[in-house]
Amino acid sequence: MSKLIFSKGVEFRDSQREQQQFKVRLAALTVFVMLMFAILLTRFVYLQLVQHNHYHTLAEANRISIVPATPGRGVITDRNGVQLAYNYTAHTLEITPSKAGSVDDTIDKLGEIVEISPRDRRRFRQLLEESKSFESLPIRSRLSDEEIARFAAHRYRFPGVEIKARLFRQYPQGELFSHVIGYIGRINQKEIDRLEENSELANYRGTDYIGKMGLEQSYERALHGTTGVEQVEIDSAGRAVRLLSRTPPTSGSNLVLKLDAGLQSLVFKAFGNRRGALVAMDPQTGGVLAFVSKPGFDPNLFVDGIDPQSWNELRNSPDRPMLNRALAGTYPPGSTFKPYMALAALTYGKRTPQQGISDPGYFWMGNHQFRDDAVNGHGWVDMYKSIVVSCDTYYYVLANDLGIDAISKFMSQLGFGSRSGIDLTGESAGTLPSKEWKKKRFNREWFAGETVSVAIGQGYNAYTPLQMASAMATLANDGVMYRPHVVDYIEDVRTRNRTPVEPQPLRTLDWSAEHIAVIKKALVGVNKEGTGASVFAGAEYISGGKTGTAQVIAIKQGDKYVESRVQERFRDHALFIAYAPADKPRIAVALIVENAGFGAKSAAPIARQVLDYYLLGKEAPTAAGETPREDATR
């Protein structure tokens, strides 16, 4: 019993002790709880008080998305309102590579739902290499409604793939205007750098495309417009919940051109499969009426990124379709140079109109013989006849009397050898030979014999068809020179305000009216009784013109040029310059048909079609590229 009591006592004391120990432990844990809560509180104070601004910013950045509102690009139309470049909305299927996982797998799976051609794949590959992985890149454009519906049903299978509505550029005239209008393409790194330099990059947020060539490039600033801003509240999936604020975009301005789409199309057809270029201008304004470089290319290929195969085809074609011949192709002007030579002679007092030579068919300089095409010569040749029959000997002699310094001074005033300043980028300056030029280019002295070649438009002479057209227009306009320009005016889409591009003449050359009349009379003579007569027979207007043939290869002394023996690509270029009507010129033309031989045969008929169309509104009665039956005489 006592043992029990004792043991109970022990137990009691143990229990007392245990209870005491429990309370200590419980107190320890309570302290622990307080400590932990204090840590939490510290954390809350840190997040919500100290760092509140930081997290507030992050939450706002989560919530608010600044969405650029892309302006519509300006529309380009010809002088009669024919659309040459416009925009349309289309749905594209786009992949954001960084979100899509394996791009190849994604494209394979997409191919089961919407049609994806090998070209699309190649194009996408190309884009992928040029872009950053978080950019949304189009794999297919112009989705049909059915394709959109089919993708929507399978959307969940494709993370990082979206359908987007985008504005696309369309060039309805295809290759017809390729070298004038140019094209737009995706902005590349170089362009981004340039935009950043000009602090224009902000305006390109939301813009994927930029003008790469032609008017699309030179009028990029006007065409692009001003980007607007939308503040959109978005949820975690990036879906817009509501619009918070909006600054609307300002659409790009429209361009209305001087070009005549009908004329352009006529010229394009008239060239047929020939390579070459034509520039037609209004001499009274400098407005470009037709601007053709053959062959062209389809600018629509470039809009959503050209695939490498098509690009290689264009780049490697021996016909060089990407070369803008009218703007950057340089050719010897051949005999079309003669009227200006004659005018130079009059201006510098080296010839009177009546002064003449007896042409034996050749000209000796030292031991070098310069030949005329007429083997036995043209007989007595004065200035009028020298132009009408295109007598070389007359100019061989004249060259000697004028000298290269006078020639290059006169020709440079006409715009030869310098950029015309046309509103297109990529213009070539050509080559106006002079002593200084030769010294600089070859570090050699000028030879008198070289002046003789220059005088008939051969030798070092190399000018763009644009320069030739501009010179023709200046002469036709009695020395009042305008800067050539394609765009008539820029039209603000909202206010309809029109800003003319080139209303003032560039300069007036100090030629005497008498001298101009002499040359013009001779040019009219060419088309009436000279080398252009057969082509212009029966025209309902009076026109002036001049044929030209430019050698591609030099003919050895004593050899005779026989067209059929020369490889196509080394045959002579055919040239023609013209203006009409003779009394009050409304149009001036210069054109070159590459490797087509004699200028009167291949080039003049195209000029006739151009003048007929522009002055009379007539389409060519003959089929494209057909040459007159009878052989022209020079």
Added chain:
Amino acid sequence: MMAYYLRRFTRLLTGHIDGPLLGAVLLLMGVGLTVLYSASNAGWARVSGQMVNMLVALMVMWIVANVPPHFLMRLALPLFILGVILLLGVAVKGDIVNGARRWLNIGVTRIQPSELMKIAAPLMLAWYFHRYEGTLRSRNFVLGAILLLVPVGLIARQPDLGTAVLILASGGYVLFLAGLSWKIIAGLVVAGLAGAPVVWSLMHDYQRQRILTLIDPMEDPLGTGYHTIQSTIAVGSGGITGKGWMGGTQTHLDFIPERTTDFIFAVFSEEFGLLGNVVLMGLFLLVILRGVVIASNAPTLFTRLLAGAITLTFFTYAFVNMGMVSGILPVVGVPLPLISYGGTSLVSLCLGLGILMSIQTHRKLVHT
């Protein structure tokens, strides 16, 4: 006569309810419903569903509060054994949900035996130490630890690290309160630090990722770091006074994942700010301190240990959840007690709180 029966009835209804505890619980539940309404975008379906859950949980609490502790003592061993068997069942043929084998299909419904263990483990240990009261030796602690590690190991294998840690903690509290020697505790801490690499090597990739994420959430901002980053932004952007009820942008624009369940605290914190957090912590502290009082007043070792363990487990829930949402603890699946949406945890929490009430209100019966 009428008054007598009314008094009897009132006594039947409230006789074993602890007023302060019930008050704190009801306040927390009220906060929970308020936040839930906002978190579910004014969705009444979730709120009304949670109301039903709460009613059920309160009924369970009332029932348990009326069960005398000595009856609970008798349930300890059978419940524990049943729990272990069910856990073994899960390991053998449980259903896999979200990559983890946690659910057991028992024909009528699917249950998560680990939930049962949350109560059964501390109950069992409290019973075990009570049984050897007065003669406790080191081996009792060793055996207790082994008893605890069986369900913890099974749950960790599922894998459900969060629940395993919680149960380990609840059992650990029992061991600590029962008088586990400080030397051993110190030894365990050292062993724990030394064993960390071993634990690391035993962990699943996603578990390791969660811990790495805690150290640098921006390493994988759209993957494992996303939860932590977005909930931290929510908390921080709440500021002192919060963005106002229904005004949380992180919440309503869907940036907070699991925002009605495990991450509901981010919603609360965003909309009610630092002041709200202080109030909420105060309410949790109210429950905890009341539990501490109950434990310290408890008459037997069993009730003391059980009350202490339940109270501290409740604390652990709250702390782990808030720590995880505010980015100082790894992301584990622990709900915020009485606030997060979900019936199971609500019921098991209220069951524990009911036990606390039972312990408090049956004191005199034991003494007399």
